[in-house]
Amino acid sequence: MAFLSSRRRRARLVLEVDDAALGRLLKSLQATTSTGTIGATDLFMGQISRLLDQSKADWDRRTHQLSVLACCLSESHGPRGWAAREPRNASALVLSAWVQLERGRARGRLEDAAGIAESCLRAADLAPEDPTPWVVLLGLSRLERRSQREVFGVWNEVLARDRWNREAHLSMLRYLGPEEMGSRVQVLDFLDAVRASTPANAPCAATELTAHVLQYHSVLTRGGVEALMARHRWSHASAAQTLDRTAHTWARPGFLHHAAALADLNLLAYALIAADRRSEARPVFEAINGTVAAWPWSVGGDPVSEFEEARIRSGTGE
Structure with missing residues (x-):
């Protein structure tokens, strides 16, 4: 790939x-x-x-x-x-x-x-x-x-x-x-x-990571204080362990080789930014190299704009 x-x-x-x-x-x-x-x-x-x-x-x-x-x-x-x-x-x-x-x-x-x-x-x-x-x-x-x-x-x-x-x-x-x-x-x-x-x-x-992102979105949609504190759910043991397992392996050349691998890397980049793990997101964005998958970025608005803003936050390209 x-x-x-x-x-x-x-x-x-x-x-x-x-x-x-x-x-x-x-x-x-x-x-x-x-x-x-x-x-x-x-x-x-x-x-x-x-x-x-x-x-x-x-x-x-x-x-x-x-x-x-x-x-x-x-x-x-x-x-x-x-x-x-x-x-x-x-x-x-x-x-x-x-x-x-x-x-x-x-x-x-x-x-x-x-x-x-x-x-x-x-x-x-x-x-x-x-x-x-x-x-x-x-x-x-x-x-x-x-x-x-x-x-x-x-x-x-x-x-x-x-x-x-x-x-x-x-x-x-x-x-x-x-x-x-x-x-x-x-x-x-x-x-x-x-x-x-x-x-x-x-x-x-990416099934497990998808489940965590869906749960994160369900918290955001509730609004109020829960939505403001939604990022903290990524520090819960299950979500944190999922990010730990994927953040340092998926972006390695050749590790993911299925047809939608770049879509899954988009998902990982999104989750890492949501969890405020910006330094770990940087190599993922570098591996994606600008290829945007619509979901989950589209949840926040225009997917390309959301992706680009998140990529800047990660420090990629600095």
Whole structure:
């Protein structure tokens, strides 16, 4: 993962993080959809199909690519058209389902939940080894607030295919939280299980740190004295130990090598600044080198501005 550089770069929001091939595809798709050229659908299908074919043996990168594409194409009719034209193409079915899920999440309602589920199950039949149909089904189950018995059944299907799937772990973390269908106790039990079985550099390694950031945000949203004192929660044993474990390893060259590693480094930089551990944040910002992930910076406002302000506070580039 080539995210180290001796020169400080201007901060910019990069949805694909360090996936250069995905970045080129996103630019090409933007040009294709904006020009509305004849044969645009064929070009659209061909470009995406080639990229996803290259990552078929890498479930972590395939999940990342589909996730970013679904977010960027949430208002496009291209994925549904591709799935209609190639109903036996698992990639087309999964992307179409994920796009509809993202659109439903943004609008607060799903147009066709049954259709999303059907597309995922058809894709699972066509590509039984692929975890991504089950990842989308997990997201659908969350949005529909399905029972824990159903959701854990889908979760187990993901794990059977991709033990350390980042997207699925983060989805389960939120589902088990008190804001959705669980409780703080269930979150703690989940984190204990993840911590006991997950390698330090696995794609889902940021699950525990994500939980602490979510808890920090929940304190901020309460307002009042609690919000003013929110930074002190990072000195609690569990949060402090999580930062201790990650601050001095994640930024090492090659330690994190999954597709969304730069997004996780953004999370770590954010947490270290929130905890006022500025000197430890500095090498993390240097490793990120200006590649901004929208979350969690967007919670405070414009993500690029929030990132740049935090980077200055860390002393990076001085």
